[in-house]
Amino acid sequence: MTEWSTWLADESATVALGECLAEQLAHCSGCISVHLDGDLGAGKTTLTRGVLRYFGHSGAVKSPTYTLVEGYELPARTVYHFDLYRLGDPEELEYMGIRDYFADNSLCLIEWPVRGAGILPEPDLTAALKVQAGGRLVMLEAHTDTGAAVLAAMPA
Numbered sequence: 001m002t003e004w005s006t007w008l009a010d011e012s013a014t015v016a017l018g019e020c021l022a023e024q025l026a027h028c029s030g031c032i033s034v035h036l037d038g039d040l041g042a043g044k045t046t047l048t049r050g051v052l053r054y055f056g057h058s059g060a061v062k063s064p065t066y067t068l069v070e071g072y073e074l075p076a077r078t079v080y081h082f083d084l085y086r087l088g089d090p091e092e093l094e095y096m097g098i099r100d101y102f103a104d105n106s107l108c109l110i111e112w113p114v115r116g117a118g119i120l121p122e123p124d125l126t127a128a129l130k131v132q133a134g135g136r137l138v139m140l141e142a143h144t145d146t147g148a149a150v151l152a153a154m155p156a
C-alpha cells in the first residue's frame with residue numbers, strides 16, 4: 001500500500017493517529033524517517049506528540065525551531081524530532097552531523113523537510129496535513145518497502 005488518508009476531527013484525533021502510526025513503526029527494524037508536510041499550524045507537532053506518547057514520552061513536545069532537533073531516548077527507540085523551518089541552507093545539516101541521527105534503530109520525524117532538500121535522505125513515509133472543515137486532512141504516502149508495510153498495517 002502506498003497511500004492512506006483520513007480526516008481528523010480534533011487535536012485528540014491527531015494525537016491518536018500519531019500513536020497508531022507509532023504502533024506500526026515499532027515493528028520496523030533499522031532507522032525510519034518520516035517527513036511531516038503542511039503549513040504552520042497544520043498539526044505536525046501534534047502528530048509527533050502522539051508518536052512520542054506511544055513510545056513512552058508523556059511530557060510536552062516543543063517544536064525545536066531554534067535548535068533544529070530534539071532527541072528523546074525512549075526504551076524502544078531513540079526518536080529525533082526535527083523542525084527545519086529556520087534552516088537557512090540545507091548544507092547546514094552537514095555541519096550538524098545529520099548522518100549520525102539516521103543511525104540504527106532511530107526514528108526521525110522531520111517538520112519542514114523541504115528546507116533540507118538534497119541533503120536529507122529519502123523518507124520511508126510522508127505525512128501531509130492540511131486544514132479542512134475545522135479539522136485536518138492527513139495523507140500518508142510510502143516511499144520505501146518499509147513505509148508500504150507500515151501503511152498496509154494501518155486500520156482501514
Ligand code: ADP
Nearest residue numbers: 008010011014040041042043044045046135136
Ligand atoms: P504545526 O506543527 O504543523 O505547526 P501544531 O501541531 O503545532 O502545528 O498544531 C497547531 C494547532 O492545530 C494546535 O493548536 C492543535 O491543537 C491544532 N490541531 C491539531 N490537530 C487538529 C485537528 N485534527 N483539528 C483541529 N485542530 C487541530
Ligand code: MG
Nearest residue numbers: 044045063111
Ligand atoms: Mg510544529
